[in-house]
Amino acid sequence: MADPAPNPIYVAVDTPDLNRATALSAALADVAGGIKLGLEFFTANGVKGVHQVASASGLPVFLDLKFHDIPNTVAGAVRAACETAPGIVNVHAIGGRTMMTAAAQAADEGARIHAVTRPLVIAVTVLTSMDQTDMAECGIVRPVADQVRELAILTRDSGLDGVVCSAHEAAMIRAACGPDFKLIVPGVRPAWAATDDQKRIMTPAEAIAAGADILVIGRPITGAEDPVAACRRILAELPK
């Protein structure tokens, strides 16, 4: 019999509170596919905090620090991040080809230095909290989808493993970058959840149908009265 599809839900545990993050991650161990730790958690708790959450849940960790700096600095950050044994690390695609290539090479080196499995290296295209108006204010006036497409192709050509994008661009990137290119999709909102600051959103079922490999979902789960029940409810909404 074929292996069942992996649980695609990575819960964004966005809190500076190590005890809360640890308890939440442990509670979600049976209903989530992974834990996503970002800037808020890492700034407060660092490498030790990541180890604590990872061992509490036993789930893979997406270390979402979105590095964007000169190539040498990003490479050093990716090498250092490997100490946390993350399943996924990421950079901003807008940092360009040389920076992304350096990040990919640094993941090889970091995995060797820290004797861990090499993490996937992913690039953020355009943040899901931004729409056409936000982009225009930053001087980017072409359609968001065109910007995302060009950055996704640059990411693939730089040797990275995939991108962070909204579900709106998932099918287009899948067609442009191929079946093995990982599509990690935040900005996911069940019909019953608030939109918050996300602008390019889709429901979990729509995002999977569009081709997402991983759904990053935070507040609809972590802000719920019963986060485990909320995660289960989302899981039940996904196509079987």
Ligand SMILES: O=c1ccn([C@@H]2O[C@H](COP(=O)(O)O)[C@@H](O)[C@H]2O)c(=O)[nH]1
């Ligand atoms: O384009 C992006 C890239 C990263 N994120 C991160 O995903 C989660 C989403 O949390 P919600 O509470 O479900 O909105 C959050 O940690 C962001 O930093 C993103 O939203 N969009």
